[in-house]
């Protein structure tokens with residue numbers, strides 16, 4: 001991340017969710033706020049992005065990871081969890097939609113300070129009021145602990161929580177990832193969903209150049225991919241931190257579960273994964 005600058009990749013993933021609503025009817029992930037939260041500059045690029053077929057796999061993955069996470073979140077709430085922490089929230093809109101507010105579910109958004117400030121401005125410009133159940137906690141995962149960031153937020157470390165951590169792990173150092181996992185592991189009966197990317201060498205040669213191009217463009221925006229994991233290595237890391245790995249889905253499993261007719265032409269094989277784990 002560039003000091004004092006909001007995340008550019010957060011703008012892009014929000015744009016993917018917005019395009020998914022208009023182009024694909026939100027069939028994987030329905031988000032009525034996806035476009036409203038975007039700035040005019042990004043809105044102006046949506047048609048061009050929607051017309052680019054090379055962006056479809058990433059767009060569907062971004063929609064599917066949110067769907068997977070919010071399905072898991074709903075199951076956690078059904079089991080009694082009343083705290084949701086959205087780590088590296090970007091322009092994620094769960095906090096605006098929270099269908100569990102009536103059950104007392106509180107939402108804590110933890111993000112890079114400049115990204116969070118920019119999101120507040122976006123919400124204000126879109127005349128989207130801050131819900132009473134939402135608390136913002138600015139944290140740079142590379143420099144501060146989440147415990148420190150959440151200390152004044154009303155978050156209860158002695159109560160179970162669901163953590164959503166989407167589109168963030170690849171941008172963090174192993175040290176920051178480990179510190180975040182340690183924090184989550186310290187919360188009783190915690191549950192979480194996050195996504196990760198396999199190393200470039202796992203990709204077949206015909207897909208490797210494309211994914212390296214995606215990573216190069218992210219680096220050029222000041223957000224290089226710093227961490228990749230082999231699925232077996234990731235499973236061991238979670239086990240060593242005391243988590244039970246509930247599910248690890250690659251694109252093949254995600255497309256079978258969620259994409260329906262949209263899965264035609266989507267390349268499957270090594271790549272991005274979403275994971276659900278519990279303490």
Ligand SMILES: C[S@@+](CC[C@H](N)C(=O)[O-])C[C@H]1O[C@@H](n2cnc3c(N)ncnc32)[C@H](O)[C@@H]1O
Nearest residue numbers: 007009010013088089090112115140141166167
């Ligand atoms: C690709 S965006 C994903 C945003 C959102 N979760 C989504 O799915 O649209 C990456 C997010 O990670 C956050 N992030 C990256 N590095 C961070 C750091 N060192 N500390 C805190 N947040 C960070 C960015 O601010 C941004 O919100």
